Amino acid sequence: MKIAKDILYKVPIEAVHGSTSITINKIEFDSRKIELNDVFVAIKGVLSDGHLFIEKAISLGAKLIICETFPAVFTEGVTYVKVISSNAALAHLAANYYDNPSSKLKLVGVTGTNGKTTIASLLYQLFKRAGYKVGLLSTVKIVVDETIYGATHTTPDSLTINHYLNEMVETGCEFCFMEVSSHGIHQKRTEALCFEGGVFTNLSHDHLDYHKTFAEYRDVKKEFFDHLPKTAFALTNADDKNGAIMLQNTHARKKTYALKSYADFRAQILENQLSGLLLKINNDEVWVKLIGSFNAYNVLAIYGVALELGLENVEALRLLSELESVSGRFQYFISDTKITTIIDYAHTPDALENVLKTIEDIRTKNEQLITVVGCGGDRDKTKRPIMANIASSLSNTAIFTSDNPRTEDPQTIIDEMEAGVEGQNFKKTVSILDRKQAIKTACQLAKPGDIILIAGKGHETYQEINGVHQDFDDLKIAKELIQQLGK
Incomplete structure (x- = not known):
C-alpha cells in the first residue's frame, strides 16, 4: 500500500479535487483490472479514450483518478488529479510506486531503426559472461537475470517496465539493457527512468504510419538523448548522418562509433565470411561469430x-569473440545438399538491403539467391513497394507472400509490393499468398549450394491474421520442408 501524494512526486499536475493523503493499492490504466482502492490513469489511446471508462473504474473501486480532463460530476470519496499528460503521469507514478528501481542499477537504452534487439540482447549476453547479474527488456523477451518472460512490445508500458526493473533490483541485477522504440519515447514510457547511457544505431524508413514524417520520427528519437543526464553517456553511429543530430542538445558524455568516419570506437572489416567477421577495432584484431557489415556496427556499439x-x-x-547470434537475426542452417537457409527479422527497406548485401558479400555468385518476403498489415504502407524493389533487384528470385497481415487483405498488401518492382526484374518475382507455400516453393526451387533468405518475421513464432495469432515459425517450417523434400 502507498500514500497517493508519495506516488504523485514529479507528476506534472494542473489541478486536484479531493485528498492526496489517501492510501492506494495499485496503479492501472485498464479499467477492467481495477480493484478496491486502485489508481486509474485515463489515457487517450489510438483506439480508445480511457476518460470514457472513469465511471466504470470508480464502480470497481478506484479511489484515485488521473486524467487530462475533469469529469462533469465528481464522485464523493474519490480523488481526481488533472495532469498535462496522462502518459507522462503514468511514467512517474509507476517509477514512484516501485521506488524508482532504474536509479538502483545501470540502465542503458538502445534506440534506432535497426539493430536494437541485437545490441541489447548481446550486451545482456556479454555482461552475463563477465559474471554479472543482468536484466534485458527487448522485442524478443524480457529477462531478469536468468528468468525469461514473454515480450509483447519493443518498449513495454511504464508499469511493466518498472515492475520488471524492480524485480531486477530485488534479484541483485547490476545492469539492464533495453530497447527504446520511437513509440515508447513518444508515449512517454521512458520519461521517468534514470539512464546510465543511450545508444543510437541508425535511422531509416520505418513507422511513418505513426510519425507521419521522417523528421518527426528522427526528432522523437532525439528526445531520448536530449533527456539523458550529465552523468550518462550518449553513444551514436557517426556514419549515420542523424548520429550528430542525436548529440546536438544532449547533456550526456558524447561518444561515437563508425566504420567509415573518425570516431572514438572505430573498426575495419578484415574478413567477412558465413562463419563470422574478423575486425580490427581501434588497434586490436578480434574474430566474432556475427556476420555482415551491419553486425560490425552492432559489435562496435556493444x-x-x-x-x-x-x-x-x-x-x-x-x-565479444564469444557472443552468439540472436534468435531470428541472420540465423542460418545448411542442409545435407549444402542449401543455406537464412532467417532474418528484416522488415524495413534498410534492414532488408543490409541483409541482401551481406549475402552478396559472402556468396560465390555461382549459386542462386531466393528471397521470401512480405510486409506487415496495418503498418507503414509506403515501405511496401520499396522493399519489393530491393528484394527483386538483389535476388535471383523474389517470392512475395504474407507477413502478419493483421486486419488487412493479404492480396492487397502484395499488390502494393508488386507496384514497386522495376520492369526488368518482374520476371524474377512470384507472388504466393500462403506463407508456408511460399517457403515450400523456395525450397523446391533451391538447388544444391543455393541460398534461401526468409525475411520479415525472424524470431516470431506466430502469424497474425484478423486478430488471431496462429502458430508459425519460419525456422522450424523451413527445416521441416527442406527435410521432407530431401534437400
Whole structure:
C-alpha cells in the first residue's frame, strides 16, 4: 500500500479535487483490472479514450483518478488529479510506486531503426559472461537475470517496465539493457527512468504510419538523448548522418562509433565470411561469430558500451569473440545438399538491403539467391513497394507472400509490393499468398549450394491474421520442408 501524494512526486499536475493523503493499492490504466482502492490513469489511446471508462473504474473501486480532463460530476470519496499528460503521469507514478528501481542499477537504452534487439540482447549476453547479474527488456523477451518472460512490445508500458526493473533490483541485477522504440519515447514510457547511457544505431524508413514524417520520427528519437543526464553517456553511429543530430542538445558524455568516419570506437572489416567477421577495432584484431557489415556496427556499439560501463579493453574483446547470434537475426542452417537457409527479422527497406548485401558479400555468385518476403498489415504502407524493389533487384528470385497481415487483405498488401518492382526484374518475382507455400516453393526451387533468405518475421513464432495469432515459425517450417523434400 502507498500514500497517493508519495506516488504523485514529479507528476506534472494542473489541478486536484479531493485528498492526496489517501492510501492506494495499485496503479492501472485498464479499467477492467481495477480493484478496491486502485489508481486509474485515463489515457487517450489510438483506439480508445480511457476518460470514457472513469465511471466504470470508480464502480470497481478506484479511489484515485488521473486524467487530462475533469469529469462533469465528481464522485464523493474519490480523488481526481488533472495532469498535462496522462502518459507522462503514468511514467512517474509507476517509477514512484516501485521506488524508482532504474536509479538502483545501470540502465542503458538502445534506440534506432535497426539493430536494437541485437545490441541489447548481446550486451545482456556479454555482461552475463563477465559474471554479472543482468536484466534485458527487448522485442524478443524480457529477462531478469536468468528468468525469461514473454515480450509483447519493443518498449513495454511504464508499469511493466518498472515492475520488471524492480524485480531486477530485488534479484541483485547490476545492469539492464533495453530497447527504446520511437513509440515508447513518444508515449512517454521512458520519461521517468534514470539512464546510465543511450545508444543510437541508425535511422531509416520505418513507422511513418505513426510519425507521419521522417523528421518527426528522427526528432522523437532525439528526445531520448536530449533527456539523458550529465552523468550518462550518449553513444551514436557517426556514419549515420542523424548520429550528430542525436548529440546536438544532449547533456550526456558524447561518444561515437563508425566504420567509415573518425570516431572514438572505430573498426575495419578484415574478413567477412558465413562463419563470422574478423575486425580490427581501434588497434586490436578480434574474430566474432556475427556476420555482415551491419553486425560490425552492432559489435562496435556493444564494445563502446562495455568500455563506457567500465570493462577493461582486453576483457571486452575476449567477450565479444564469444557472443552468439540472436534468435531470428541472420540465423542460418545448411542442409545435407549444402542449401543455406537464412532467417532474418528484416522488415524495413534498410534492414532488408543490409541483409541482401551481406549475402552478396559472402556468396560465390555461382549459386542462386531466393528471397521470401512480405510486409506487415496495418503498418507503414509506403515501405511496401520499396522493399519489393530491393528484394527483386538483389535476388535471383523474389517470392512475395504474407507477413502478419493483421486486419488487412493479404492480396492487397502484395499488390502494393508488386507496384514497386522495376520492369526488368518482374520476371524474377512470384507472388504466393500462403506463407508456408511460399517457403515450400523456395525450397523446391533451391538447388544444391543455393541460398534461401526468409525475411520479415525472424524470431516470431506466430502469424497474425484478423486478430488471431496462429502458430508459425519460419525456422522450424523451413527445416521441416527442406527435410521432407530431401534437400
